[in-house]
Amino acid sequence: MPEKVQTTSFPVELNELNRRVRMIEIKIDKIEERLLSLEKSIEQLQTDLKILKDLNEKKISDVKNEISSINEKIEAINKKSEQFASKVELQKIKMFLDIINPLTSNFVSKEELETRIEELKKSILKQEK
Structure with missing residues (x-):
């Protein structure tokens, strides 16, 4: 009988041992599934x-192109601005326009001028006598 106890x-x-091996196999299978899932997730993330x-590279390229275009426009404006009149020049032009403006200036006719010259001549002649 002792033999039977040993065989049992x-x-x-x-x-x-079989049960433990199966449990380990199940754990390994689950770990493999997790690894596959992680690999798929990593691939998707990549x-x-x-x-x-x-x-982002396309957006950066677009922004570079926009900046280049803006720089070209600024350079064109700067070149044109060299032809603009300065503030001092505009003030001089305004002054000359104010001088010859018929609404604000007092012009004399030819006859009035000749009369005035004659009067001045007479007054100068009187002073000399």
Whole structure:
């Protein structure tokens, strides 16, 4: 009978070992599934990151083009501004326009001028006598 006890204990131990091996296999399978899931997630994140990187590079390129265009426009405006009249020049032009403005200036006719000259001549002649 002692032999039977040993044989019974052997299958029980074997069963226990089998159960443990199955549990370990199940754990390994779950770990493999998690790893696969993580790998897929990483691949998806890498794809998303590449898309975002490309998008950002395109936006940066667009901004560079816009800045270049703005710089060209500014240079064109600066070249044209050299031809503009300065503030001092505009003030001089205004002064000359005010001088010859018929609404604000007092002009004399030819006859009035001749009369005035004659009067001045007479007054000068009187003073000399």
